[in-house]
Amino acid sequence: MKIDPTVLDVKKTYEIMSYSVIPRPIAWVSTVSSKGINNLAPYSYFTPICNMPMIVGFSLGRKGKGKKKDTLVNIESTKEFVINMVTEALAEAMNKTATAYPPHIDEFKKANLTPAKSEIVAPPRVDESPISMECRLKQVLEFGEDAKFHNFVVGEVVMVHIKEEFVSDDRIMAARLDIIGRLGSRENLYCRTTDMFKI
Ligand SMILES: Cc1cc2nc3c(=O)[nH]c(=O)nc-3n(C[C@H](O)[C@H](O)[C@H](O)COP(=O)(O)O)c2cc1C
Secondary structure, X not given: OOOOHHHOOHHHHHHHHHHHXXXXXXXXEEEEOOOOOEEEEEEOOEEEEEOOOOEEEEEEOEOHHXXXXXXXXXXXXHOEEEEEOOEHXXXXXXXXXXXXXXXXXXXXXXXXXXXXXXXXXXXXXXXXXXXXXXXXXXXXXEEOOHHHOEEEXXXXXXEEEEOHHHEEXXXXXXXHHOEEEEOOOOOOOEEEOOOOOOO
8 A cells, every 4th residue: 555645634644653653752832921820741853963062853733724833932031941751650640631722821730730830941850750851942843724733843952850660770771761752642541551571
């Protein structure tokens, strides 16, 4: 089967992307609005980009009528964000923060999560997360047209927080983190990172 993306609608292209590029890590992005309200939302179009300096990126679609999501509005205004990693124990809370709440709603409160003070940036970390990366905005790229616009946010990691219990001999014990990945999209499927094999 061959598929020419130019003849597909956005629903179908999203389906192909989200069912092919799996599992996807989840950037649980905390930001703060210009009015000082905390915001938290998951983004699975997320990738590391560069190690030295540490650069990461994630991609946001638009709300209905092409309106920017709160995360993007906040990052464009404050130039800062934090990426928190999501464990299985945090999955339900993470899912709650994906609700399209209006900007004056603090998702930390809605999901019963603890905002922890960051070292360098203003947005708080998710205290319950095993790893958080404080980031400064480098670039916002635009793709697509009209309401199909996607923005790719590129940030430099300026501080990393790792819970001590997941570090041994100066290395992150990845197998112990229990971080989850996002599969597909329609059935809200996720995967664990505990079933590993070695090559
Ligand atoms: C696991 C998961 C991954 C998601 N990944 C993305 C993504 O990569 N891009 C996107 O635009 N929305 C994604 N969403 C949807 C956003 O989290 C959702 O639109 C959210 O309400 C945005 O919140 P905000 O307006 O506070 O930024 C995802 C949702 C879930 C549950």
